[in-house]
Amino acid sequence: MITVRTIIKNGRVIDPANNIDGEYDIYIEKGVIEEVGKNLDYSGADINLINARGKIVAPGLVDMHCHLREPGQEYKEDIETGTRSAAAGGFTSVACMPNTQPIADNVAVVEFIKSRAESVGYVNVFPIGAVTKGSLGAELAEIGKLKFAGVVAISDDGKPIVNDSIMRNALNYAKTFDTVVISHCEVPALSDGGAMNEGYMSTYLGLRGISSAAEDIMVARDIILAKTTNSAIHIAHVSTKGAVELIRQAKKEGVRVTCETCPHYFTLTEDAVEGYNTNAKMNPPLRTKEDREAIIQALADGTIDVIATDHAPHHIDEKNCEFDRAQNGIIGFETALSLGITYLVKNNILTMNELIEKMSYAPSKIIGISKGALSEGKSADIVIIDENKKRIIDVNKFHSKSKNSPYDGYELSGAVLYTIVGGKIVVRDGILL
Amino acid sequence: MNNPEQSFGKDLLGLKDLSATQIEKILDTAKTMKFILSQKNKKTGHLVGKSIVTLFYENSTRTRLSFELAAKYMSASASGVSSTNSSVLKGENLIDTAKTIDAMGTDVIVVRHPMSGAANLIAKSVNAGVINAGDGMNEHPTQALLDMFTITEKKGRVKGLRVAIVGDALHSRVVRSNIWGLTKLGAEVSIGAPATLLPPDIAKMGAKVYNSVQEAIVDADVVMALRMQNERQKSGLYPTAAEYAHFFGINENRIKLAKNDALIMHPGPINRGLELSSSVADCENSVINEQVTNGVAIRMAVLYLYTRGREV
Numbered sequence: 080m081i082t083v084r085t086i087i088k089n090g091r092v093i094d095p096a097n098n099i100d101g102e103y104d105i106y107i108e109k110g111v112i113e114e115v116g117k118n119l120d121y122s123g124a125d126i127n128l129i130n131a132r133g134k135i136v137a138p139g140l141v142d143m144h145c146h147l148r149e150p151g152q153e154y155k156e157d158i159e160t161g162t163r164s165a166a167a168g169g170f171t172s173v174a175c176m177p178n179t180q181p182i183a184d185n186v187a188v189v190e191f192i193k194s195r196a197e198s199v200g201y202v203n204v205f206p207i208g209a210v211t212k213g214s215l216g217a218e219l220a221e222i223g224k225l226k227f228a229g230v231v232a233i234s235d236d237g238k239p240i241v242n243d244s245i246m247r248n249a250l251n252y253a254k255t256f257d258t259v260v261i262s263h264c265e266v267p268a269l270s271d272g273g274a275m276n277e278g279y280m281s282t283y284l285g286l287r288g289i290s291s292a293a294e295d296i297m298v299a300r301d302i303i304l305a306k307t308t309n310s311a312i313h314i315a316h317v318s319t320k321g322a323v324e325l326i327r328q329a330k331k332e333g334v335r336v337t338c339e340t341c342p343h344y345f346t347l348t349e350d351a352v353e354g355y356n357t358n359a360k361m362n363p364p365l366r367t368k369e370d371r372e373a374i375i376q377a378l379a380d381g382t383i384d385v386i387a388t389d390h391a392p393h394h395i396d397e398k399n400c401e402f403d404r405a406q407n408g409i410i411g412f413e414t415a416l417s418l419g420i421t422y423l424v425k426n427n428i429l430t431m432n433e434l435i436e437k438m439s440y441a442p443s444k445i446i447g448i449s450k451g452a453l454s455e456g457k458s459a460d461i462v463i464i465d466e467n468k469k470r471i472i473d474v475n476k477f478h479s480k481s482k483n484s485p486y487d488g489y490e491l492s493g494a495v496l497y498t499i500v501g502g503k504i505v506v507r508d509g510i511l512l
Numbered sequence: 513m514n515n516p517e518q519s520f521g522k523d524l525l526g527l528k529d530l531s532a533t534q535i536e537k538i539l540d541t542a543k544t545m546k547f548i549l550s551q552k553n554k555k556t557g558h559l560v561g562k563s564i565v566t567l568f569y570e571n572s573t574r575t576r577l578s579f580e581l582a583a584k585y586m587s588a589s590a591s592g593v594s595s596t597n598s599s600v601l602k603g604e605n606l607i608d609t610a611k612t613i614d615a616m617g618t619d620v621i622v623v624r625h626p627m628s629g630a631a632n633l634i635a636k637s638v639n640a641g642v643i644n645a646g647d648g649m650n651e652h653p654t655q656a657l658l659d660m661f662t663i664t665e666k667k668g669r670v671k672g673l674r675v676a677i678v679g680d681a682l683h684s685r686v687v688r689s690n691i692w693g694l695t696k697l698g699a700e701v702s703i704g705a706p707a708t709l710l711p712p713d714i715a716k717m718g719a720k721v722y723n724s725v726q727e728a729i730v731d732a733d734v735v736m737a738l739r740m741q742n743e744r745q746k747s748g749l750y751p752t753a754a755e756y757a758h759f760f761g762i763n764e765n766r767i768k769l770a771k772n773d774a775l776i777m778h779p780g781p782i783n784r785g786l787e788l789s790s791s792v793a794d795c796e797n798s799v800i801n802e803q804v805t806n807g808v809a810i811r812m813a814v815l816y817l818y819t820r821g822r823e824v
Contacts (some may be wrong), residue, residue: 277712278712278713279712279713279716281711281712282688282711282712282713282714282716282717283528283717284628284629284650285628285629285647285648285649285650285651285685285688286628286629286648286649286650287649288712354632355628355629355632355633396605399607400605400606400607400633401606401625401627401629401630401633402627402628402629403627403628403648404627
């Protein structure tokens with residue numbers, strides 16, 4: 080439903096980009112935010128009025144790390160279902176990782192994703208291109224062409240770039256095109272064959288462990304390479320105390336490093352694997368209580384810039400199997416905001432303002448997109464949230480094609496009432512249209 | 513069952529799930545079964561009309577055969593499926609294979625699998641009882657039960673004994689089941705291995721951990737050597753067989769640190785000259801062959817107790 084004119088009245092507008100947190104009205108015309116102000120007076124029978132009293136009105140959420148699976152693995156998810164799921168979770172923009180089939184290491188695949196998103200997408204889709212051809216870590220992909228085709232970052236997500244020299248060249252070359260490299264930090268020789276975090280729980284379950292050193296060493300290497308090349312690097316899905324400490328120190332020294340974590344790393348620990356729960360299997364793995372506390376602390380002190388979902392849909396058959404054989408990853412669009420509100424805002428780790436920033440403006444800045452702000456003249460990407468509404472997670476009600484979430488049955492606070500993408504209402508009164 | 517503590521659920525997945533009372537009940541029942549085994553006519557009617565299927569995804573001589581003989585001695589039908597002679601080779605997944613076996617009226621599926629948790633996965637998917645005959649590096653409950661049965665038979669008790677377990681603990685489901693079981697029955701368990709072959713934080717399971725065999729076996733009542741599981745090892749966790757045997761092998765000099773009458777045990781198959789010298793493996797304190805006999809008795813007890821419970 081395209082509404083030409085909409086006014087959102089009396090909500091608590093939180094817009095970290097413009098330092099706004101207070102009761103304001105927002106007037107939207109032709110998909111653009113025309114005015115943000117107190118007691119706006121627009122009238123007319125054609126105006127769609129949204130009364131947001133007692134609710135939070137924020138920039139639509141931005142996820143800089145997700146997997147939409149199209150092209151190639153549409154049995155897990157596709158751009159239509161993935162963006163429906165995103166919209167239901169309050170996201171208006173998502174950046175999708177290039178590990179599709181074929182890999183988004185060339186202009187053709189990037190153009191395909193953009194055109195599919197244009198025709199079937201419910202939210203804005205920003206492709207991320209591969210760093211190396213086939214994400215094999217051997218030769219650079221055509222990063223310049225990818226950039227001009229519209230990628231917002233480059234990454235071989237899921238596969239670390241093991242060769243130090245290639246990573247160094249990638250950082251240097253990407254700098255030429257003002258593109259951030261998103262790094263999946265893992266030393267494969269150390270994680271080899273591991274299925275969960277290495278520690279007492281892996282011993283208890285008899286599963287092969289992945290040492291936190293596998294992540295920390297690669298984070299250290301990437302920081303050193305970013306520093307020596309003066310390039311921008313973004314560390315994906317930080318899960319360890321060691322990684323957090325390295326990044327905190329690097330930021331102090333002025334290295335151009337940013338990072339993200341995911342809701343599972345601030346809500347769960349390796350204990351969730353007990354009973355061989357494959358929905359608690361991801362890479363990096365769920366870590367210890369101590370790591371989880373370090374992640375929470377780093378969110379609070381700003382070391383961690385962004386909360387991303389790493390939405391990773393998998394078919395039931397890829398999870399309902401032996402733990403060693405199960406695919407890594409969980410879906411996240413439809414739980415991320417509620418997990419942030421429940422575990423961070425309600426526990427006084429972050430203010431609502433800070434949570435919104437880490438889920439909208441901060442990722443937008445890192446990938447250089449003009450999103451995550453409620454500035455006048457910008458496209459009207461808006462979410463309206465009831466932070467106190469309780470909801471019980473039911474994976475069967477998810478809009479994603481896949482159901483691989485460890486949060487089934489959780490009672491969480493915070494619900495999305497409206498998702499507005501470019502002025503178009505996609506979620507209304509909590510219902511995806 | 514009169515005593516709920518002595519009753520058993522549908523599945524035997526690991527000793528971590530059992531109480532001391534349940535373990536003792538199995539050991540007690542195995543005494544009767546061993547008596548039956550000593551008879552000229554080894555046939556009882558305990559499992560008449562029952563159907564037992566062994567589903568093995570790994571090679572095995574003693575475990576598989578002892579389950580099948582145990583079933584047959586008690587008049588059950590026993591059939592075997594292995595990953596190399598079945599639809600597994602056609603790509604059938606574990607759950608579908610297990611459900612297929614289940615759909616044929618099988619009462620108990622005995623499963624061995626290279627991946628930890630495989631028995632748990634099957635147990636959730638079938639109506640039949642599931643007995644774990646070894647899953648990855650997780651548990652091998654009937655091996656630990658037969659070890660405890662053997663110890664009890666020779667020493668009269670488990671409680672208060674010092675049991676040293678030496679070798680590749682990292683890849684060993686036998687060590688995990690033994691730590692759970694032995695500590696529940698009150699033994700003091702010490703583990704000796706190079707740090708590369710110790711699972712992280714294994715001490716939290718209740719064992720004392722040493723990086724030298726000497727310290728682990730001092731004054732031990734039982735010395736159990738573990739098989740070096742080269743097939744599960746990814747990369748060089750020890751330099752050479754010769755160095756391993758030199759520092760960590762149980763040989764005739766080193767065994768003198770244990771008590772004079774210390775039992776020598778090994779779950780088999782032995783890498784002779786690596787974790788255990790032949791002179792120790794074949795010495796008069798060695799009970800390695802009796803472990804095999806007792807394996808049949810324990811599996812008879814387990815099959816009996818885990819099918820009986822389900823009729824009530």
